[in-house]
Amino acid sequence: MSRQMLAIALAPLLGLFILGIGNGFLSTLITVRLDSAGESATMIGIVSSAYFVGLALGAMFNDRLLLRIGHIRAYGSFASLVAVTVLMQGLVNDPWAWFALRLIGGWATVGVYLVIESWLLTSGEPKSRGRLLALYMISLYAAGVLGQLLLGVVNDMGETAPFIVIGMLASLSVLPMAMIPRVSPLVEHAEPLPPHRLIMLTPTGVVGSLGSGMVVAAAYSLLPLYLQRIGMSVAQVGQMMAVVILGAMLLQYPIGRWSDRHDRQVVLIAISAFCVLISAAMLWLPLSMGLLAALLFLLGGGVFALYPVAVSHAADRAPSGALVRMSQGLLLINAIGSTISPLVISPVMTAAGNDGLFWAFGGLSLLFVMFFAWRRSVRPAPVPVAPFTATTPMSAAGAELVVTEALLQGALEHEYSEDLSDAVLNVAVAEPMVGPPAEDESRVTYYDDDNHVSSTR
Known part of the structure; x- marks a missing residue:
């Protein structure tokens, strides 16, 4: 990557990294605090779902604000709103107030991601998008790991200290964007494909995206609850969540390269079956700290790889003119899965106890195995049209980063x-x-x- 390209991308990536440190452990912190206050798993799930509702709404509507006021002003507005909602959570302890604040916070957070993703999308040539996406993912995952590791440290500073630190980080993330003497072109507004069109085009991609949203959201919002309830301290919960994210970061690429060389439907079946096995091991094996960390590392690699493989499979079937709109539609379906996940899984934990989380994980994964196997028997997958690209887009604009030149050329040839x-x-x-x-x-x-x-x- 040229020095000019790195200079253009440095500010948004640095802002993402600073904000991502605090945002990386905020979900874990909220789950831990609500559990310490005696709230039920169902209530914790309701509060957690508010964040994902905000993400879905923001992914659909925040681009309109960006079109009106520009990247830097939009970033400052969204990041400031993130800081305010987090600081107010430190002042108010009512769960329903936290529900409203998390809803607004999710809406503002995806606005931040929209600004960063669209900045990267429009700052360089199409041939550099793959490298920009790789830097985006490295910044996002590295911030998440670091944030989880800092959870125990900041939690020991006092009851409100973690919220103050997250608010400070959100405010500081504005500085790299505000100090840049250049404004990137505005992102164009584009509507995703309607759900019924997506289902007709790629049922496997839709179910894979929906299921990925459900299991990833449960990992972020309900796994910390499980870890705390089995006797771990706040610092240990943060360390184990860091292991989950590290597994996602390190295993996503090998799984993706495997999907390039084999039928992606077979890879989806294997990932889902693997998650069934990990869930069974969590339920029935005597867990030491080392074994627990190893299983969570593998679980993170499995559940986080489900979405990019499903999107890659969908892209293999999509006509060239529908790639971006299809990716945006699958992103919103993923957000829907994230929204309903805590509402579906948390009652299982309330009824079945702590192990209910992995009963739900295993049951969902088994359903995915059955569906993907059925779809492969009905319609075998095509040969991959372009190399796998690992992705964690947070907004509709981020979906365009996935549509690389190689993927477009492959779709045209297909x-x-x-x-x-x-x-x-x-x-x-x-x-x-x-x-x-x-x-x-x-x-x-x-x-x-x-x-x-x-x-x-």
Whole structure:
């Protein structure tokens, strides 16, 4: 990457890293605090779902604000709102007030991601998007790991200290963006494909995106509750959550490369079956600290890889003109899964105890295995049209980062080959050959710009 490109991307990535440190342990902190206050798992799930509702709403509507006021002013507005909502959580201890604050906080947080993703999207040439996305992911995951490790330290400073630290980090993240003497072009507004169109286009991609949202949201919001209830301190909970995110960061690429070399539907079946096995091990094996850390590392790698493989599978089927809109639609479906996850899984924990989390994980993963296996028997997956790209987009603009030049070219070639096959089949059906052609006969088929047969001579 050129020095000019790095200079353009440095400010948004630095702002993301600073804000991500605090945001990385905020979900864990809220779960731990609500559990310490004696709230039920169901109530904790309701509060957690508010954040994901805000993410979904922001992913649909925040781009309109960005179009009106620009990147830097939008970033300052969203980051300031994140800081205010977090600081107010330190002042108010009512769970329903936290529900409202988390809803607003989710809406503002995805606005921050929208600014950063659209800045990266429009700051360079298409051939550099893959590298920009890699830097984006490294910043996001590294901030998450560091934030989880700092949870125990800041929690020991006092009851309100963690909220103050997160608010400070959100405010400080504005500085790199505000001190840049350049404004990137505005992101264009684009609507995702409606759900029924997506389901018809790629049922496997829709279920994979929805399921990924459910299990990842449960990992962020309810796994800390499980860890605290089995006797871990706040610092230990943060360390174990850091292990989960580290597993996601390190295992996503090997799984993705595997999906490039094999049927992605088989990879989705294997990931889901793997999550069933990890859930069973969490339920039935005697867990030491080392074994627990190893299982959580593997669980993080499995559940976080489900979404990018599902999106890659969907992209293999999508026509070239629908790639971005399809990615945006799958992102919103993923957000819907994240929203309903705490509401569905937390009652299971209330009814079945702490182990209810992994009963739910295992049950959902088993359903995914059955669905993906059924879909493969009905319609085998196509050959991958482009290399896997690991991704954790947080907004509709981030979906465009996934649509790399290689993926677009692969989709165009795939679409061309399908049209060509259909055209040849139509010619063969229209003019069946009764016998072998004479030696002096020659037939030349001409195609128009849309790859349709124009004439045959």
